[in-house]
Amino acid sequence: xxxxxxxxxxxxxxxxxxxxxxxxxxxxxxxxxxxxxxxxxxxxxxxxxxxxxxxxxxxxxxxxxxxxxxxxxxxxxxxxxxxxxxxxxxxxxxxxxxxxxxxxxxxxxxxxxxxxxxxxxxxxxxxxxxxxxxxxxxxxxxxxxxxxxxxxxxxxxxxxxxxxxxxxxxxxxxxxxxxxxxxxxxxxxxxxxxxxxxxxxxxxxxxxxxxxxxxxxxxxxxxxxxxxxxxxxxxxxxxxxxxxxxxxxxxxxxxxxxxxxx
Ligand code: ATR
Numbered sequence: 678x679x680x681x682x683x684x685x686x687x688x689x690x691x692x693x694x695x696x697x698x699x700x701x702x703x704x705x706x707x708x709x710x711x712x713x714x715x716x717x718x719x720x721x722x723x724x725x726x727x728x729x730x731x732x733x734x735x736x737x738x739x740x741x742x743x744x745x746x747x748x749x750x751x752x753x754x755x756x757x758x759x760x761x762x763x764x765x766x767x768x769x770x771x772x773x774x775x776x777x778x779x780x781x782x783x784x785x786x787x788x789x790x791x792x793x794x795x796x797x798x799x800x801x802x803x804x805x806x807x808x809x810x811x812x813x814x815x816x817x818x819x820x821x822x823x824x825x826x827x828x829x830x831x832x833x834x835x836x837x838x839x840x841x842x843x844x845x846x847x848x849x850x851x852x853x854x855x856x857x858x859x860x861x862x863x864x865x866x867x868x869x870x871x872x873x874x875x876x877x878x879x880x881x882x883x884x885x886x887x888x889x890x891x892x893x894x895x896x897x898x899x900x901x902x903x904x905x906x907x908x909x910x911x912x913x914x915x916x917x918x919x920x921x922x923x924x925x926x927x928x929x930x931x932x933x934x935x936x937x938x939x
C-alpha cells in the first residue's frame with residue numbers, strides 16, 4: 678500500500694492540498710495517497726487518532742482546527758510554538774509532532790516572486806491567527822520593521838507583546854486599520870476581509886511597492902487597489918503551494934522546487 682497522507686478540516690471540500698501533494702509525488706517519484714478528511718467540529722481529536730492508528734504518515738490541518746492541533750501535540754517546532762497553531766502533524770517515537778509551515782510558505786512564495794525581504798519594512802493588515810503565524814518566519818527572512826495594523830487596535834498590541842521577544846532583531850509596532858500611513862516595501866493582507874467579501878480601503882497617504890494577499894481564488898479589493906497603483910502584487914496561491922512544499926519535505930525527506938508548481 679502507498680504511504681497515506683491527508684488534510685483534515687471543516688469544511689474541506691475546497692482544499693487543493695491533495696492535487697498539490699500528488700503533483701509533488703509524481704514529480705519526485707514517490708508513491709503516496711493524499712486524501713481529504715472532514716472532521717465534525719467536535720470530533721477533531723478522534724479523527725486524527727483514527728488516521729494515525731490506521732497507519733497514516735502525515736496530516737495537514739486546516740480551518741478551524743489549527744489551534745486544537747497545537748494543543749494536542751507532544752512535540753512542537755519552535756515556529757509552531759510561536760504561532761500557537763499547527764498545520765502539519767506526524768508521529769515519531771510514539772509521540773505526536775507538530776509544525777507550522779504557513780509562515781515559511783509565505784516567505785518562499787514572496788522570494789519566488791523575486792521580491793526581497795532583507796532589511797524590509799513590512800505592513801501586515803490583520804492581527805489574527807494568520808498574522809501570528811508569519812511574523813517569526815518574516816523576521817528570520819530579514820524583515821527589519823513590521824507594523825501590524827488591525828481594526829481592533831488592542832489585538833495588534835497584544836500580538837506585539839506576545840511576539841517581540843521571539844524576534845529581537847525586528848522592530849514590531851501596532852496601529853489602527855483606520856490610521857494607515859507611511860512607506861513600506863511590502864503590504865500583506867492577512868485579514869479575513871477578502872474571504873467574507875468585505876472591502877478594505879487603503880488611503881492615498883499609504884505608500885507601498887509590493888502587495889501580497891494571503892487569500893486566493895476570491896475577488897480582493899486589496900489587490901484591486903494594488904493593481905490601480907501599478908505595484909507588483911500576488912494572491913495567496915503561492916503561499917498555499919509554499920506551505921505544502923515544506924510539509925512534504927518534513928514527511929518525505931525531499932523538497933519539491935516551488936517554482937515548478939506555481
Ligand atoms: P485568521 O486566523 O484568518 O487570522 P481571525 O483570527 O478570525 O482569522 O482574524 C481575522 C482578522 O481579520 C482580524 O485581524 C480581523 O480584525 P479584528 O481583530 O478587528 O476582528 C480582521 N478582519 C476581518 N474582517 C475584517 C474587515 N471587514 N475589515 C477589517 N479587518 C477585518
